[in-house]
Amino acid sequence: MAAHETINPNQPLEYQSAEGRNNILGFWIFLGAEFALFATLFASYFVLVDRNADAVRAADLFDLNLVLIMTFLLLTSSFTCGLAIHEMRAGRMNRMFVWIGLTLLLGLGFVGFEIYEFVHYAHEGATLSASAHWSAFFLLLGTHGLHVSIGIGWIVLLVIQMKKRGLTPRTTSKFFIASLYWHFLDVVWIMIFTGVYLLGMEWM
Numbered sequence: 001m002a003a004h005e006t007i008n009p010n011q012p013l014e015y016q017s018a019e020g021r022n023n024i025l026g027f028w029i030f031l032g033a034e035f036a037l038f039a040t041l042f043a044s045y046f047v048l049v050d051r052n053a054d055a056v057r058a059a060d061l062f063d064l065n066l067v068l069i070m071t072f073l074l075l076t077s078s079f080t081c082g083l084a085i086h087e088m089r090a091g092r093m094n095r096m097f098v099w100i101g102l103t104l105l106l107g108l109g110f111v112g113f114e115i116y117e118f119v120h121y122a123h124e125g126a127t128l129s130a131s132a133h134w135s136a137f138f139l140l141l142g143t144h145g146l147h148v149s150i151g152i153g154w155i156v157l158l159v160i161q162m163k164k165r166g167l168t169p170r171t172t173s174k175f176f177i178a179s180l181y182w183h184f185l186d187v188v189w190i191m192i193f194t195g196v197y198l199l200g201m202e203w204m
Contacts (some may be wrong), residue, residue: 024180074189
């Protein structure tokens, strides 16, 4: 923190430096680019959703119970991530790490179920090359799953850094940014759950 900057006790720690505020603002702009990426993937999926050739139909493979489990895991991880931010702002680092640990476990569970889902579909003949629909499906969900995996790795590295340096304006702004990223991925998943799975089960 620059020498001329003073800590405002009424302001969250992650906003108490100009660097932290600028980084958070910059990340909001970055999320705009991420939104554009997923909007493109969704548009491609909906254009190709009926182009299934002779491949197995999505409605014959989609398992609502599995999708609901994945949804529960990811949405709950968003809640625990929010609790971690709350504990971070209160300065309770050990409690924050507990909630972060639960967030990571839930995220890993989500990724594990998604890998299981992809392998199951492949065994049933629904592969990336099976049809235009399945290509768009795997590209959309694979991109989201990759982002979740990156988020997990990112948060792990931040935990290591916070253990070494403690809760400072710099480390807290970094974790707050990671939490924004995590919540964004949950929003994208809700769109996938609704637009891909629910509509797919009904129409396809």
